[in-house]
Amino acid sequence: MSNPTAAMLVIGDEILSGRTRDANMYHLAGELTNNGIALSEVRVVSDDRSAIISATRTLSETYTYVFTSGGIGPTHDDITADCIAAAFGIPIDIRDDARAILTKHYADTGLELNAARLRMARIPEGAELIENPVSAAPGFILGNVFVMAGVPSVFQAMVAGVIHQLSGGRPLLSQTMRFMVGEGTIAEPLGALAADFPDLSIGSYPFQKDGVYGTNIVVRGSDGGLIDAAMIRLSNLLPEVTDDPE
Amino acid sequence: MSNPTAAMLVIGDEILSGRTRDANMYHLAGELTNNGIALSEVRVVSDDRSAIISATRTLSETYTYVFTSGGIGPTHDDITADCIAAAFGIPIDIRDDARAILTKHYADTGLELNAARLRMARIPEGAELIENPVSAAPGFILGNVFVMAGVPSVFQAMVAGVIHQLSGGRPLLSQTMRFMVGEGTIAEPLGALAADFPDLSIGSYPFQKDGVYGTNIVVRGSDGGLIDAAMIRLSNLLPEVTDDPE
Known part of the structure; x- marks a missing residue:
């Protein structure tokens, strides 16, 4: 649907x-x-x-x-x-x-x-x-x-x-996970994860605040269970979250 | 041009x-x-x-x-x-x-x-x-x-x-005049003024602040003299600027 x-x-x-x-x-x-x-x-x-x-x-x-x-x-x-x-x-x-x-x-x-x-x-x-x-x-x-x-x-x-x-669909749900590394550090495993969840939209949004680089990963979709599964995979993406700059 | x-x-x-x-x-x-x-x-x-x-x-x-x-x-x-x-x-x-x-x-x-x-x-x-x-x-x-x-x-x-x-044209100039009346009060003479200045873009932007209605009139174009002429006409548009609500 x-x-x-x-x-x-x-x-x-x-x-x-x-x-x-x-x-x-x-x-x-x-x-x-x-x-x-x-x-x-x-x-x-x-x-x-x-x-x-x-x-x-x-x-x-x-x-x-x-x-x-x-x-x-x-x-x-x-x-x-x-x-x-x-x-x-x-x-x-x-x-x-x-x-x-x-x-x-x-x-x-x-x-x-x-x-x-x-x-x-x-x-x-x-x-x-x-x-x-x-x-x-x-x-x-x-x-x-x-x-x-x-x-x-x-x-x-x-x-x-x-x-x-308006006749809406199922509400679009989203969950965000914040990584204190630049996009480039997380990009490759993230791409593989996105390929495994074709029904979800997985966005990567870099930020820089007070000289620190980070990336917000936003997982969107209408199936809450699927989003939860992706978030679990996401939380294991970086064994050690390092404080890399971009 | x-x-x-x-x-x-x-x-x-x-x-x-x-x-x-x-x-x-x-x-x-x-x-x-x-x-x-x-x-x-x-x-x-x-x-x-x-x-x-x-x-x-x-x-x-x-x-x-x-x-x-x-x-x-x-x-x-x-x-x-x-x-x-x-x-x-x-x-x-x-x-x-x-x-x-x-x-x-x-x-x-x-x-x-x-x-x-x-x-x-x-x-x-x-x-x-x-x-x-x-x-x-x-x-x-x-x-x-x-x-x-x-x-x-x-x-x-x-x-x-x-x-x-970039090869720009003549800079786009603009002047703004603020009227403390609603758009509806000024709309008719403004329309006539706009028709008299087809080479200018004359925009009307209503605002409401602290319960008071007003209208910003913005005159845009690349001919400064023409804009000045329009602004003079504009300043005579409302003989008495009244404090109407919209």
């Missing part, structure tokens, strides 16, 4: 220009992993219509789920909703249910629901709304694409709202 | 599983912007041979430069160098110049240059080496693809070594 797969599409010039450090990818990756869904690819594209449409189509055809972040606000550079609709050839306009949410929100806050804000009620025909408990303007689900905000607090709230309706 | 374009390919299960928060994308984005090169797309893929080869080919054909990070260490999951060679149909083997660098480094540190470490001397035929002043094992340049390490300190050192040999 293979787990469902997912891709993320991050939309926004601010990430690509180095102005903003993306926070949503890291958050979504953790949430999906905890729910047994493998995040297999991430793409970051600019606020460019053809780039968004093309990436949406490719990712939607390739993976079980696609999650987008960014570009659903009220300004001229917020073009995500229209691009997602175009990617699927679905009509899009201001929708009554989304408008009602905005009308109530702006009445409550005493602000005008002007034409720019009303753009946030543009939702493709047939899409399901994603609730926004932070700032009201909804995201939406069209086909297998989940369209969410770029502001991290809103993105996280939207993810929390949809994550439990 | 249009600026050269760039893409980044981040290779590594550890980013997609949510174990590690990527730091290299943010660093590279800033460095490229400062050097007049537009980072146009980023892809993150897992340690999967076909995914790496396919992304490398597509990005290499589409953009002026491609920068990869990750997967060039000594362990079984480090498959980037072989995949890049395969993407271009170029032979790869342990190369004498790279082996000499490793031989010297491990002699200096008193460690064995074992078979695993020697894998880091696998360099495609004809590729130019990228110096690694941190931990010796080199990156390389093949065609328009710059292959670098995933460990942030090494990645940053490699970027510093190659950035000045």
